[in-house]
Amino acid sequence: MFRVPLCMLLPLLALLQLLGAAHSFYNVSQRTFELDYKRDRFLKDGQPFRYISGSIHYFRIPRFYWEDRLLKMKMAGLDAIQTYVPWNFHEPQPGQYDFSGDRDVEHFIQLAHQLGLLVILRPGPYICAEWDMGGLPAWLLEKESIVLRSSDPDYLAAVDKWLAVLLPKMKRLLYQNGGPIITVQVENEYGSYFACDYNYLRFLEHRFRYHLGNDIILFTTDGAAEKLLKCGTLQDLYATVDFGTTGNITRAFLIQRNFEPKGPLINSEFYTGWLDHWGQPHSKVNTKKLVASLYNLLAYGASVNLYMFIGGTNFAYWNGANMPYAPQPTSYDYDAPLSEAGDLTEKYFAVRDVIRKFKEVPEGPIPPSTPKFAYGKVALRKFKTVTEALGILCPNGPVKSLYPLTFTQVKQYFGYVLYRTTLPQDCSNPKPIFSSPINGVRDRAYVSVDGVPQGILDRNRMNVLNIRGKAGATLDILVENMGRVNYGNSIKDFKGLISNMTLNFTVLTNWTMFPLDTEALARSHLGNWEAADEGHLDGHSTLRSSNFTLPTFYVGNFSIPSGIPDLPQDTFIQFPGWAKGQVWINGFNLGRYWPTKGPQMTLFVPRNILTTSAPNNITVLELESSPCSNGTLELCTVEFVDTPVIG
Ligand SMILES: *[C@@H]1O[C@H](CO)[C@@H](O)[C@H](O)[C@H]1NC(C)=O
Ligand SMILES: *[C@@H]1O[C@H](CO)[C@@H](O)[C@H](O)[C@H]1NC(C)=O
Numbered sequence: 104m105f106r107v108p109l110c111m112l113l114p115l116l117a118l119l120q121l122l123g124a125a126h127s128f129y130n131v132s133q134r135t136f137e138l139d140y141k142r143d144r145f146l147k148d149g150q151p152f153r154y155i156s157g158s159i160h161y162f163r164i165p166r167f168y169w170e171d172r173l174l175k176m177k178m179a180g181l182d183a184i185q186t187y188v189p190w191n192f193h194e195p196q197p198g199q200y201d202f203s204g205d206r207d208v209e210h211f212i213q214l215a216h217q218l219g220l221l222v223i224l225r226p227g228p229y230i231c232a233e234w235d236m237g238g239l240p241a242w243l244l245e246k247e248s249i250v251l252r253s254s255d256p257d258y259l260a261a262v263d264k265w266l267a268v269l270l271p272k273m274k275r276l277l278y279q280n281g282g283p284i285i286t287v288q289v290e291n292e293y294g295s296y297f298a299c300d301y302n303y304l305r306f307l308e309h310r311f312r313y314h315l316g317n318d319i320i321l322f323t324t325d326g327a328a329e330k331l332l333k334c335g336t337l338q339d340l341y342a343t344v345d346f347g348t349t350g351n352i353t354r355a356f357l358i359q360r361n362f363e364p365k366g367p368l369i370n371s372e373f374y375t376g377w378l379d380h381w382g383q384p385h386s387k388v389n390t391k392k393l394v395a396s397l398y399n400l401l402a403y404g405a406s407v408n409l410y411m412f413i414g415g416t417n418f419a420y421w422n423g424a425n426m427p428y429a430p431q432p433t434s435y436d437y438d439a440p441l442s443e444a445g446d447l448t449e450k451y452f453a454v455r456d457v458i459r460k461f462k463e464v465p466e467g468p469i470p471p472s473t474p475k476f477a478y479g480k481v482a483l484r485k486f487k488t489v490t491e492a493l494g495i496l497c498p499n500g501p502v503k504s505l506y507p508l509t510f511t512q513v514k515q516y517f518g519y520v521l522y523r524t525t526l527p528q529d530c531s532n533p534k535p536i537f538s539s540p541i542n543g544v545r546d547r548a549y550v551s552v553d554g555v556p557q558g559i560l561d562r563n564r565m566n567v568l569n570i571r572g573k574a575g576a577t578l579d580i581l582v583e584n585m586g587r588v589n590y591g592n593s594i595k596d597f598k599g600l601i602s603n604m605t606l607n608f609t610v611l612t613n614w615t616m617f618p619l620d621t622e623a624l625a626r627s628h629l630g631n632w633e634a635a636d637e638g639h640l641d642g643h644s645t646l647r648s649s650n651f652t653l654p655t656f657y658v659g660n661f662s663i664p665s666g667i668p669d670l671p672q673d674t675f676i677q678f679p680g681w682a683k684g685q686v687w688i689n690g691f692n693l694g695r696y697w698p699t700k701g702p703q704m705t706l707f708v709p710r711n712i713l714t715t716s717a718p719n720n721i722t723v724l725e726l727e728s729s730p731c732s733n734g735t736l737e738l739c740t741v742e743f744v745d746t747p748v749i750g
């Protein structure tokens with residue numbers, strides 16, 4: 104790939120910014136963006152227009168890199184970018200809003216504007232996107248009977264409040280108001296959902312119009328099939344379709360035409376790659392097929408959005424899942440033209456070459472791929488097991504209940520809850536525990552008795568576990584939420600123990616539940632941790648009765664080497680000998696690792712979370728089995744490498 108020093112890019116950046124700024128000198132009233140039904144196209148300021156756009160999700164890229172990625176998209180010849188807005192990312196608790204830092208969607212849209220990119224906004228409220236619960240906040244499930252994505256009055260009330268916060272922020276960013284937003288999507292592939300509730304779509308249309316006005320083009324997107332558009336479209340919302348390289352362009356647009364006899368042909372999600380699941384091979388879309396299909400779409404005169412142009416990362420706990428339950432990994436690379444780390448790929452240049460056949464693409468240097476650095480191996484040491492660290496993880500103490508409560512019932516939406524009770528009977532001869540009704544473990548549980556690991560229960564795969572212990576022994580079940588279902592009819596995905604646990608058919612009662620604040624633990628400094636020693640059950644913590652070890656935090660640190668220019672640089676972390684868990688660097692939650700499952704083996708570490716001014720602190724929560732659990736410190740390492748392995 105090209106390596107161009109940043110200084111050569113600066114004049115270009117300045118020029119683009121000047122061009123962007125020039126927009127604001129236009130008389131705002133001259134800025135129009137309209138559907139030209141007569142000639143099957145858009146009119147931008149009265150001139151014929153079709154867009155070539157690419158999807159980028161600001162919520163999957165650190166703010167630090169927004170401009171770099173947007174500039175690369177601009178240099179590929181795109182007219183526009185498309186982004187979703189995930190409701191749950193911005194309203195973590197009912198009525199608590201966050202639009203700061205990496206969540207500053209207005210700043211992101213302004214950056215696109217400054218670079219001369221238009222914006223296609225998809226504010227949901229449901230977005231799918233392989234994102235936890237399709238972007239809906241988990242707290243909606245506090246009303247257990249709620250019917251999501253329907254006219255359920257409680258759902259509508261929550262949506263109404265949210266839109267009244269988000270949409271007014273977007274109004275000044277609309278094209279006709281001097282901003283870059285040309286079109287706004289209502290809902291997302293609604294025809295793929297069972298509800299088919301036109302009153303819900305009408306409600307959304309009414310609220311979008313109320314907040315954004317009558318001049319903005321509102322549209323819907325559905326899979327290119329008659330029955331999907333039937334429930335996904337509404338009069339006055341412009342109907343568009345989505346399909347990938349295997350779609351038949353003629354047939355797909357005939358279906359759009361059945362619902363939208365006139366107006367521009369639009370593929371709102373033309374798939375450059377595809378999503379992944381843990382335990383399945385990394386998805387790829389062949390570049391030759393992609394560019395051939397893109398050429399045909401553009402030759403057709405269609406407007407097209409490439410989904411994704413850059414996928415990015417499911418940091419922290421944000422990945423979603425599909426049914427039958429299959430969670431998505433941390434990387435959302437998507438085999439897109441720009442890699443997860445924003446690197447230029449062969450696909451990027453191939454796509455740019457196709458676009459160049461239809462319009463001018465900007466001349467001048469393309470921002471190079473960022474350099475990567477292999478910081479090497481870092482030794483970790485055992486800090487505390489989860490049960491030993493409860494004083495830090497659960498400072499407000501546990502919740503008690505006769506029968507187990509779900510995550511939402513204890514107001515813990517992500518990560519982990521520790522469920523604890525005592526064994527009512529002697530299990531010196533192993534006895535089976537399982538949930539009743541079956542599959543009530545959402546999603547994966549790490550089971551121990553008196554600090555001795557027993558094994559794992561898993562939503563799909565491992566329903567029964569034989570455990571051993573004396574009557575009165577402490578049974579600990581650490582339940583991991585591996586990501587809420589984001590697509591289809593099962594998006595009401597309660598987490599935790601959602602049915603009773605039984606010990607050989609006896610219902611277990613009198614539970615103590617600890618909602619765990621893993622972020623607080625990762626943020627706290629080592630010095631404070633040492634002082635906060637709780638010392639529960641620690642005598643047994645290194646016992647191995649099986650291949651499993653207790654869920655345990657490991658810590659370590661590394662310093663950025665001196666004397667090498669331009670450090671810190673981006674890197675990738677891998678977990679030789681580790682099994683499954685979560686990793687933080689300097690308190691930033693990088694996501695889940697699961698090398699025993701794959702396909703993803705390394706996690707992207709953006710350089711903006713690293714520092715040269717102090718040692719960089721690594722926190723690892725290993726849930727199943729760590730290479731250092733038997734005391735051989737040499738084996739207990741993570742490694743920073745300069746090349747990603749995601750397939
Ligand atoms: C694509 O669809 C059109 C319209 O239905 C049909 O005539 C054509 O045969 C299809 N092409 C292929 C390759 O299937
Ligand atoms: C489990 O319960 C059944 C029926 O109550 C009993 O026959 C069986 O022996 C029990 N199993 C164990 C391992 O205790």
Ligand SMILES: *[C@@H]1O[C@H](CO)[C@@H](O)[C@H](O)[C@H]1NC(C)=O
Pocket residue numbers: 506539540601602603610
């Ligand atoms: C647990 O069992 C009790 C007693 O049989 C029952 O009342 C309760 O509804 C069950 N809870 C769940 C979540 O199944």
Ligand SMILES: *[C@@H]1O[C@H](CO)[C@@H](O)[C@H](O)[C@H]1NC(C)=O
Pocket residue numbers: 527612613
């Ligand atoms: C559960 O707790 C209640 C109240 O403390 C107690 O009466 C009951 O015996 C306990 N049940 C079991 C199985 O320990």
Ligand SMILES: *[C@@H]1O[C@H](CO)[C@@H](O)[C@H](O)[C@H]1NC(C)=O
Pocket residue numbers: 627628629630660689714717718719720
């Ligand atoms: C890492 O932890 C140490 C000890 O608490 C602290 O002094 C240092 O500032 C931390 N490093 C960063 C980058 O926060």
Ligand SMILES: *[C@@H]1O[C@H](CO)[C@@H](O)[C@H](O)[C@H]1NC(C)=O
Pocket residue numbers: 648649650
């Ligand atoms: C440990 O794992 C190995 C390989 O997967 C398996 O053969 C063995 O039975 C396991 N041992 C226990 C105690 O579970």
Ligand SMILES: *[C@@H]1O[C@H](CO)[C@@H](O)[C@H](O)[C@H]1NC(C)=O
Pocket residue numbers: 482629659660661718
């Ligand atoms: C950093 O790691 C070294 C071992 O590599 C250790 O001696 C030191 O205490 C650690 N510092 C902190 C702040 O954890």
Ligand SMILES: *[C@@H]1O[C@H](CO)[C@@H](O)[C@H](O)[C@H]1NC(C)=O
Pocket residue numbers: 733734735
């Ligand atoms: C620890 O485990 C490793 C590999 O699993 C083994 O080679 C080593 O001998 C073990 N050390 C101890 C002290 O058990």
